[in-house]
Amino acid sequence: MRYKLNTGSSAWILHRVTGAILALYLFAHMFVISHVHKPEEFKAIMELMKNPLVKIGEVGLLAVVLAHALNGMRLTMLECGASTKLQKPMFYAALAAGAVLFVMGALPFFVGGGH
Numbered sequence: 001m002r003y004k005l006n007t008g009s010s011a012w013i014l015h016r017v018t019g020a021i022l023a024l025y026l027f028a029h030m031f032v033i034s035h036v037h038k039p040e041e042f043k044a045i046m047e048l049m050k051n052p053l054v055k056i057g058e059v060g061l062l063a064v065v066l067a068h069a070l071n072g073m074r075l076t077m078l079e080c081g082a083s084t085k086l087q088k089p090m091f092y093a094a095l096a097a098g099a100v101l102f103v104m105g106a107l108p109f110f111v112g113g114g115h
Contacts, residue, residue: 007088011071018068025061059106066101070094 035042048054074090082090 007091011074011087011091014067015071015075018064018071021064022068025064055109059109062105063098063102066098066105070098 032042032045035045071091071094074087074094077090078084078087
């Protein structure tokens with residue numbers, strides 16, 4: 001027996017995966033923030049943030065945040081009574097909006113060098 005992956009289950013998996021990634025990111029973020037009161041250590045961490053791999057990770061984080069937020073808005077609309085017949089169009093609308101926002105947000109990293 002094979003399970004058919006449809007739009008709703010794909011959106012569900014995407015939301016759970018991006019949520020888990022964001023939860024893991026919180027630990028890295030708390031680590032960095034915990035060094036704010038130690039200027040030397042914080043400066044060293046900020047130097048590490050200039051690494052191109054970290055920049056790519058930040059762009060990836062943007063994609064994860066957008067996917068999770070826009071999918072969450074779609075889910076909220078469904079929970080508030082939007083017809084489930086709109087699930088597929090709302091998912092694709094969220095993908096399209098996410099793609100536009102991603103390009104707008106990622107472009108400064110590649111053109112302007114980021115921060």
